[in-house]
Amino acid sequence: MSFKYLMPTKCYFGKGVVLEYKDELKNFGEKAMIVTGKSSSKKNGSLKDMEEALSLNNISYIIFDDIEENPSLETIGRAAELGKKEDVDFIIGIGGGSPIDASKAIGVLINNVNYSYEDILEAPYLKSIPVIAVPTTAGTGSEVTPYSIVTDHKAKTKKNLGQLIYPEIAFCDASYMVEMPYTVTVNTGIDAFSHLAEAYLNSNANIMSDIYCEKGLKIFGKCLPKFLSGELDLKLREDLMMVSTLGGMAITQTGTSLPHGMGYHLTYFKGMAHGMANGILYEEYLKVFKDKTRVNELLSFIGVNSIEELGEKFRNILKWNGIVTEEEILSYAKSIACNKGKLKNHPEEITEKELYNIYYRSLIK
Ligand code: NAP
Protein backbone atom coordinates (compact mmCIF):
# COMPACT_ATOMS: atom_id res chain seq x y z
CA MET A 1 0.00 0.00 0.00
CA SER A 2 1.30 3.50 -0.76
CA PHE A 3 -0.03 6.79 0.58
CA LYS A 4 0.94 10.35 1.39
CA TYR A 5 0.94 11.75 4.93
CA LEU A 6 0.84 15.47 5.61
CA MET A 7 -0.26 17.37 8.71
CA PRO A 8 1.49 20.73 8.61
CA THR A 9 -0.57 22.86 11.04
CA LYS A 10 1.12 23.79 14.30
CA CYS A 11 -1.42 23.21 17.08
CA TYR A 12 -1.55 24.67 20.59
CA PHE A 13 -4.00 23.12 23.03
CA GLY A 14 -5.14 24.46 26.39
CA LYS A 15 -6.66 27.36 28.23
CA GLY A 16 -5.15 30.72 27.35
CA VAL A 17 -3.01 29.57 24.40
CA VAL A 18 -3.81 32.62 22.22
CA LEU A 19 -2.13 34.97 24.66
CA GLU A 20 0.49 32.49 25.85
CA TYR A 21 1.77 31.94 22.30
CA LYS A 22 0.99 35.39 20.91
CA ASP A 23 4.57 35.77 19.60
CA GLU A 24 3.73 33.29 16.86
CA LEU A 25 1.60 36.00 15.24
CA LYS A 26 4.68 38.13 14.53
CA ASN A 27 5.67 35.74 11.75
CA PHE A 28 2.82 36.62 9.42
CA GLY A 29 2.98 40.36 8.78
CA GLU A 30 1.95 43.77 10.02
CA LYS A 31 -1.76 43.79 9.31
CA ALA A 32 -4.31 41.09 10.04
CA MET A 33 -7.92 40.59 9.11
CA ILE A 34 -10.02 38.84 11.73
CA VAL A 35 -12.85 36.87 10.15
CA THR A 36 -15.61 35.79 12.50
CA GLY A 37 -19.33 35.17 12.93
CA LYS A 38 -21.94 37.67 14.00
CA SER A 39 -21.85 37.33 17.76
CA SER A 40 -20.42 34.23 19.48
CA SER A 41 -16.74 35.28 19.43
CA LYS A 42 -17.69 38.54 21.15
CA LYS A 43 -19.41 36.64 23.95
CA ASN A 44 -16.98 33.76 24.55
CA GLY A 45 -13.80 35.85 24.90
CA SER A 46 -11.98 34.52 21.82
CA LEU A 47 -12.16 37.80 19.88
CA LYS A 48 -11.02 39.83 22.88
CA ASP A 49 -8.04 37.51 23.47
CA MET A 50 -6.97 37.77 19.83
CA GLU A 51 -7.35 41.56 19.76
CA GLU A 52 -5.17 41.76 22.85
CA ALA A 53 -2.58 39.37 21.37
CA LEU A 54 -2.39 41.45 18.18
CA SER A 55 -2.16 44.75 20.05
CA LEU A 56 0.62 43.43 22.29
CA ASN A 57 2.52 42.57 19.10
CA ASN A 58 1.77 45.98 17.52
CA ILE A 59 -0.01 44.25 14.65
CA SER A 60 -2.85 46.34 13.25
CA TYR A 61 -6.09 44.59 12.31
CA ILE A 62 -9.53 44.93 10.83
CA ILE A 63 -12.53 42.79 11.69
CA PHE A 64 -15.06 41.23 9.31
CA ASP A 65 -17.79 39.85 11.59
CA ASP A 66 -20.51 38.98 9.15
CA ILE A 67 -19.86 35.32 8.32
CA GLU A 68 -23.11 33.36 8.35
CA GLU A 69 -23.47 29.63 9.06
CA ASN A 70 -22.58 27.61 5.94
CA PRO A 71 -20.84 30.64 4.44
CA SER A 72 -21.88 31.71 0.96
CA LEU A 73 -19.52 32.57 -1.87
CA GLU A 74 -21.13 36.04 -1.93
CA THR A 75 -20.17 36.79 1.68
CA ILE A 76 -16.68 35.42 1.08
CA GLY A 77 -16.37 37.71 -1.95
CA ARG A 78 -17.44 40.72 0.11
CA ALA A 79 -14.88 39.97 2.84
CA ALA A 80 -12.14 39.44 0.26
CA GLU A 81 -12.83 42.85 -1.29
CA LEU A 82 -12.39 44.44 2.14
CA GLY A 83 -9.17 42.50 2.75
CA LYS A 84 -7.75 43.59 -0.61
CA LYS A 85 -8.72 47.23 -0.06
CA GLU A 86 -7.09 47.18 3.39
CA ASP A 87 -4.02 45.33 2.10
CA VAL A 88 -3.97 42.75 4.89
CA ASP A 89 -1.06 40.31 5.23
CA PHE A 90 -2.83 37.42 6.92
CA ILE A 91 -6.19 36.20 8.13
CA ILE A 92 -7.32 34.98 11.52
CA GLY A 93 -10.50 32.89 11.46
CA ILE A 94 -12.26 32.82 14.83
CA GLY A 95 -15.35 30.70 15.38
CA GLY A 96 -16.81 27.48 14.15
CA GLY A 97 -16.13 25.84 10.82
CA SER A 98 -18.03 28.57 8.99
CA PRO A 99 -15.66 31.48 9.77
CA ILE A 100 -12.56 29.25 9.55
CA ASP A 101 -13.59 27.79 6.18
CA ALA A 102 -14.51 31.27 4.97
CA SER A 103 -11.07 32.54 6.05
CA LYS A 104 -9.37 30.03 3.77
CA ALA A 105 -11.48 31.02 0.77
CA ILE A 106 -11.02 34.73 1.53
CA GLY A 107 -7.26 34.17 1.79
CA VAL A 108 -7.22 32.57 -1.67
CA LEU A 109 -9.20 35.44 -3.20
CA ILE A 110 -6.99 38.10 -1.62
CA ASN A 111 -3.90 36.34 -2.94
CA ASN A 112 -5.25 35.83 -6.46
CA VAL A 113 -6.79 39.04 -7.69
CA ASN A 114 -7.60 37.58 -11.12
CA TYR A 115 -10.25 35.36 -9.55
CA SER A 116 -13.54 36.37 -8.00
CA TYR A 117 -16.01 34.53 -5.81
CA GLU A 118 -17.95 33.78 -8.99
CA ASP A 119 -15.25 31.71 -10.70
CA ILE A 120 -13.13 30.53 -7.76
CA LEU A 121 -14.69 27.04 -7.74
CA GLU A 122 -13.36 26.40 -11.25
CA ALA A 123 -9.85 27.72 -10.52
CA PRO A 124 -6.70 25.58 -10.74
CA TYR A 125 -4.52 25.10 -7.66
CA LEU A 126 -3.99 28.46 -5.91
CA LYS A 127 -2.22 29.57 -2.77
CA SER A 128 -3.69 31.67 0.04
CA ILE A 129 -2.20 34.34 2.24
CA PRO A 130 -1.49 32.77 5.70
CA VAL A 131 -4.51 31.68 7.73
CA ILE A 132 -4.53 31.27 11.52
CA ALA A 133 -7.44 29.43 13.16
CA VAL A 134 -9.09 29.77 16.55
CA PRO A 135 -11.84 27.13 16.73
CA THR A 136 -14.70 27.89 19.11
CA THR A 137 -16.81 24.86 18.21
CA ALA A 138 -15.63 21.27 18.47
CA GLY A 139 -16.89 19.73 15.30
CA THR A 140 -15.37 20.48 11.95
CA GLY A 141 -11.66 20.24 12.68
CA SER A 142 -11.29 22.97 10.06
CA GLU A 143 -8.40 24.37 12.13
CA VAL A 144 -6.23 21.53 10.79
CA THR A 145 -7.90 20.49 7.53
CA PRO A 146 -7.08 21.96 4.11
CA TYR A 147 -10.80 22.06 3.19
CA SER A 148 -13.12 25.02 2.86
CA ILE A 149 -16.80 24.20 2.48
CA VAL A 150 -18.80 26.98 0.88
CA THR A 151 -22.43 27.46 -0.09
CA ASP A 152 -22.89 27.81 -3.82
CA HIS A 153 -26.35 29.32 -4.29
CA LYS A 154 -26.12 28.91 -8.07
CA ALA A 155 -25.69 25.14 -7.69
CA LYS A 156 -28.08 25.10 -4.69
CA THR A 157 -25.71 23.08 -2.53
CA LYS A 158 -22.49 23.23 -0.53
CA LYS A 159 -19.18 22.47 -2.18
CA ASN A 160 -15.55 22.11 -1.26
CA LEU A 161 -13.63 25.13 -2.53
CA GLY A 162 -11.22 22.71 -4.20
CA GLN A 163 -8.06 24.35 -2.84
CA LEU A 164 -5.81 22.93 -0.14
CA ILE A 165 -5.38 25.62 2.50
CA TYR A 166 -3.86 24.39 5.76
CA PRO A 167 -4.01 26.89 8.61
CA GLU A 168 -0.52 27.82 9.74
CA ILE A 169 -1.46 27.70 13.41
CA ALA A 170 -4.45 26.39 15.35
CA PHE A 171 -5.06 27.82 18.82
CA CYS A 172 -7.38 25.24 20.42
CA ASP A 173 -8.81 26.55 23.68
CA ALA A 174 -11.84 24.58 24.86
CA SER A 175 -12.73 27.21 27.47
CA TYR A 176 -14.32 29.30 24.68
CA MET A 177 -17.03 26.66 24.58
CA VAL A 178 -18.19 26.67 28.20
CA GLU A 179 -21.36 28.63 27.48
CA MET A 180 -22.17 26.82 24.23
CA PRO A 181 -25.82 25.75 24.15
CA TYR A 182 -26.69 22.04 24.15
CA THR A 183 -27.89 21.97 20.55
CA VAL A 184 -24.73 23.52 19.09
CA THR A 185 -22.62 21.24 21.33
CA VAL A 186 -24.23 18.02 20.15
CA ASN A 187 -24.60 19.01 16.50
CA THR A 188 -20.93 19.93 16.26
CA GLY A 189 -19.84 16.93 18.38
CA ILE A 190 -21.65 14.56 16.04
CA ASP A 191 -19.97 16.25 13.08
CA ALA A 192 -16.63 15.41 14.73
CA PHE A 193 -17.79 11.81 15.21
CA SER A 194 -18.82 11.63 11.56
CA HIS A 195 -15.37 12.77 10.42
CA LEU A 196 -13.75 9.99 12.43
CA ALA A 197 -16.29 7.43 11.23
CA GLU A 198 -16.07 8.43 7.57
CA ALA A 199 -12.26 8.44 7.73
CA TYR A 200 -12.24 5.00 9.38
CA LEU A 201 -14.73 3.56 6.86
CA ASN A 202 -13.01 5.10 3.85
CA SER A 203 -11.33 3.74 0.73
CA ASN A 204 -8.35 5.98 1.55
CA ALA A 205 -8.02 4.83 5.20
CA ASN A 206 -4.43 4.08 6.11
CA ILE A 207 -2.42 3.48 9.25
CA MET A 208 -2.01 7.23 9.94
CA SER A 209 -5.72 8.04 9.62
CA ASP A 210 -6.57 4.91 11.65
CA ILE A 211 -4.39 6.14 14.52
CA TYR A 212 -6.38 9.41 14.72
CA CYS A 213 -9.70 7.59 14.30
CA GLU A 214 -9.18 4.92 16.92
CA LYS A 215 -8.14 7.40 19.62
CA GLY A 216 -10.74 9.98 18.60
CA LEU A 217 -13.58 7.46 18.57
CA LYS A 218 -12.57 6.16 22.02
CA ILE A 219 -12.70 9.70 23.43
CA PHE A 220 -16.02 10.31 21.64
CA GLY A 221 -17.34 7.17 23.36
CA LYS A 222 -16.75 8.89 26.72
CA CYS A 223 -18.62 11.99 25.52
CA LEU A 224 -21.71 10.12 24.33
CA PRO A 225 -23.19 9.43 27.82
CA LYS A 226 -22.75 13.13 28.68
CA PHE A 227 -24.62 14.10 25.50
CA LEU A 228 -27.47 11.93 26.75
CA SER A 229 -27.39 13.20 30.34
CA GLY A 230 -26.76 16.84 29.37
CA GLU A 231 -23.70 17.09 31.64
CA LEU A 232 -21.73 19.67 29.64
CA ASP A 233 -18.69 20.12 31.90
CA LEU A 234 -15.22 21.49 31.03
CA LYS A 235 -13.80 17.95 30.73
CA LEU A 236 -16.40 17.26 28.05
CA ARG A 237 -15.44 20.47 26.24
CA GLU A 238 -11.76 19.51 26.30
CA ASP A 239 -12.52 15.98 25.13
CA LEU A 240 -14.68 17.27 22.30
CA MET A 241 -12.02 19.73 21.16
CA MET A 242 -9.61 16.79 20.93
CA VAL A 243 -12.15 14.60 19.12
CA SER A 244 -12.75 17.41 16.66
CA THR A 245 -9.09 18.12 15.93
CA LEU A 246 -8.32 14.39 15.61
CA GLY A 247 -11.29 14.09 13.23
CA GLY A 248 -9.89 16.97 11.17
CA MET A 249 -6.48 15.29 11.05
CA ALA A 250 -8.13 12.02 9.96
CA ILE A 251 -10.22 13.50 7.11
CA THR A 252 -7.18 15.45 5.97
CA GLN A 253 -5.73 12.04 5.08
CA THR A 254 -8.87 10.42 3.67
CA GLY A 255 -11.56 12.99 2.83
CA THR A 256 -15.15 12.53 4.02
CA SER A 257 -17.61 10.24 2.30
CA LEU A 258 -21.31 9.65 1.79
CA PRO A 259 -22.98 11.00 4.96
CA HIS A 260 -21.27 14.37 4.37
CA GLY A 261 -22.26 14.47 0.71
CA MET A 262 -25.81 13.38 1.55
CA GLY A 263 -26.11 15.76 4.48
CA TYR A 264 -25.29 18.82 2.36
CA HIS A 265 -28.71 18.52 0.68
CA LEU A 266 -30.46 18.43 4.05
CA THR A 267 -28.60 21.52 5.16
CA TYR A 268 -29.19 23.43 1.94
CA PHE A 269 -32.86 22.57 1.42
CA LYS A 270 -34.05 21.82 4.96
CA GLY A 271 -31.85 24.13 7.00
CA MET A 272 -30.56 21.24 9.11
CA ALA A 273 -27.36 22.01 11.06
CA HIS A 274 -24.37 20.31 9.45
CA GLY A 275 -23.65 17.80 12.23
CA MET A 276 -27.28 16.84 12.59
CA ALA A 277 -27.58 16.35 8.83
CA ASN A 278 -24.78 13.78 8.96
CA GLY A 279 -25.76 12.17 12.26
CA ILE A 280 -29.37 11.56 11.34
CA LEU A 281 -28.23 9.34 8.44
CA TYR A 282 -25.68 7.31 10.38
CA GLU A 283 -27.66 4.26 11.50
CA GLU A 284 -28.83 3.53 7.97
CA TYR A 285 -25.43 4.40 6.51
CA LEU A 286 -23.67 1.87 8.75
CA LYS A 287 -26.27 -0.77 7.92
CA VAL A 288 -25.53 -0.42 4.21
CA PHE A 289 -22.02 -1.90 4.58
CA LYS A 290 -21.88 -5.45 3.23
CA ASP A 291 -18.61 -6.16 5.04
CA LYS A 292 -19.17 -5.03 8.64
CA THR A 293 -15.67 -5.78 9.96
CA ARG A 294 -14.61 -2.15 10.33
CA VAL A 295 -18.12 -1.01 11.29
CA ASN A 296 -17.97 -3.42 14.24
CA GLU A 297 -14.49 -2.17 15.19
CA LEU A 298 -15.81 1.40 15.12
CA LEU A 299 -18.72 0.45 17.41
CA SER A 300 -16.34 -1.23 19.83
CA PHE A 301 -14.12 1.90 19.96
CA ILE A 302 -17.07 4.00 21.09
CA GLY A 303 -18.36 1.30 23.42
CA VAL A 304 -21.67 0.65 21.68
CA ASN A 305 -22.95 -2.89 21.08
CA SER A 306 -24.87 -2.52 17.85
CA ILE A 307 -25.70 -0.16 14.99
CA GLU A 308 -29.27 0.01 16.33
CA GLU A 309 -28.02 1.10 19.76
CA LEU A 310 -25.99 3.90 18.18
CA GLY A 311 -29.01 4.94 16.08
CA GLU A 312 -31.21 5.02 19.20
CA LYS A 313 -28.68 7.19 21.08
CA PHE A 314 -28.33 9.60 18.16
CA ARG A 315 -32.13 9.87 17.86
CA ASN A 316 -32.32 10.79 21.55
CA ILE A 317 -29.69 13.48 21.07
CA LEU A 318 -30.66 14.92 17.67
CA LYS A 319 -34.30 15.78 17.75
CA TRP A 320 -35.37 16.70 14.24
CA ASN A 321 -39.05 17.12 13.50
CA GLY A 322 -39.01 18.66 10.03
CA ILE A 323 -40.71 17.23 6.98
CA VAL A 324 -39.13 15.88 3.83
CA THR A 325 -41.02 14.28 0.96
CA GLU A 326 -40.25 11.17 -1.09
CA GLU A 327 -39.92 13.36 -4.18
CA GLU A 328 -37.29 15.48 -2.43
CA ILE A 329 -35.18 12.56 -1.29
CA LEU A 330 -35.41 11.06 -4.77
CA SER A 331 -33.70 14.15 -6.13
CA TYR A 332 -31.09 14.15 -3.32
CA ALA A 333 -30.31 10.48 -3.99
CA LYS A 334 -29.96 11.19 -7.72
CA SER A 335 -27.56 14.01 -7.01
CA ILE A 336 -25.36 12.04 -4.61
CA ALA A 337 -25.31 9.09 -7.02
CA CYS A 338 -23.46 11.44 -9.42
CA ASN A 339 -21.03 12.77 -6.79
CA LYS A 340 -17.93 10.88 -7.87
CA GLY A 341 -15.74 12.43 -5.15
CA LYS A 342 -17.85 11.09 -2.28
CA LEU A 343 -18.65 7.77 -3.97
CA LYS A 344 -15.01 6.90 -4.47
CA ASN A 345 -14.31 7.40 -0.76
CA HIS A 346 -16.97 4.84 0.15
CA PRO A 347 -15.18 1.47 0.05
CA GLU A 348 -18.00 -0.58 -1.50
CA GLU A 349 -20.25 -0.35 -4.56
CA ILE A 350 -23.48 1.44 -3.70
CA THR A 351 -26.56 1.97 -5.86
CA GLU A 352 -28.84 4.99 -6.18
CA LYS A 353 -31.62 2.84 -4.67
CA GLU A 354 -29.47 2.13 -1.59
CA LEU A 355 -28.73 5.86 -1.26
CA TYR A 356 -32.45 6.58 -1.52
CA ASN A 357 -33.14 3.98 1.16
CA ILE A 358 -30.66 5.60 3.54
CA TYR A 359 -32.57 8.88 3.24
CA TYR A 360 -35.98 7.17 3.31
CA ARG A 361 -35.35 5.00 6.38
CA SER A 362 -33.63 7.84 8.25
CA LEU A 363 -36.19 10.55 7.52
CA ILE A 364 -39.53 9.12 6.45
CA LYS A 365 -40.20 5.50 7.43
P1 NAP B 1 -20.72 27.28 12.57
O1 NAP B 1 -21.62 27.36 11.39
O2 NAP B 1 -19.37 27.83 12.42
O3 NAP B 1 -21.41 27.93 13.84
C1 NAP B 1 -22.69 27.45 14.27
C2 NAP B 1 -23.25 28.36 15.34
O4 NAP B 1 -22.49 28.21 16.53
C3 NAP B 1 -23.23 29.83 14.99
O5 NAP B 1 -24.47 30.37 15.37
C4 NAP B 1 -22.11 30.40 15.86
O6 NAP B 1 -22.36 31.75 16.22
C5 NAP B 1 -22.21 29.50 17.07
N1 NAP B 1 -21.00 29.38 17.88
C6 NAP B 1 -19.71 29.27 17.47
N2 NAP B 1 -18.88 29.14 18.53
C7 NAP B 1 -19.66 29.20 19.64
C8 NAP B 1 -19.38 29.13 21.03
N3 NAP B 1 -18.14 28.94 21.49
N4 NAP B 1 -20.42 29.22 21.89
C9 NAP B 1 -21.69 29.38 21.42
N5 NAP B 1 -22.02 29.43 20.12
C10 NAP B 1 -21.01 29.34 19.24
O7 NAP B 1 -20.68 25.74 13.02
P2 NAP B 1 -19.70 24.55 12.74
O8 NAP B 1 -20.50 23.33 12.87
O9 NAP B 1 -18.47 24.68 13.54
O10 NAP B 1 -19.27 24.72 11.20
C11 NAP B 1 -20.09 24.23 10.17
C12 NAP B 1 -19.46 24.53 8.84
O11 NAP B 1 -18.19 23.88 8.72
C13 NAP B 1 -20.31 23.99 7.71
O12 NAP B 1 -20.32 24.90 6.63
C14 NAP B 1 -19.62 22.70 7.35
O13 NAP B 1 -19.89 22.27 6.03
C15 NAP B 1 -18.17 23.07 7.54
N6 NAP B 1 -17.25 21.93 7.71
C16 NAP B 1 -15.95 22.12 7.37
C17 NAP B 1 -15.03 21.09 7.48
C18 NAP B 1 -13.61 21.33 7.06
O14 NAP B 1 -12.81 20.40 7.07
N7 NAP B 1 -13.23 22.52 6.70
C19 NAP B 1 -15.41 19.84 7.97
C20 NAP B 1 -16.76 19.68 8.33
C21 NAP B 1 -17.65 20.72 8.23
P3 NAP B 1 -21.74 33.00 15.39
O15 NAP B 1 -22.27 32.90 13.99
O16 NAP B 1 -22.21 34.19 16.11
O17 NAP B 1 -20.26 32.82 15.42
Ligand code: FE
Ligand atom coordinates in the same frame (compact mmCIF):
# COMPACT_ATOMS: atom_id res chain seq x y z
FE1 FE C 1 -18.31 17.91 8.73
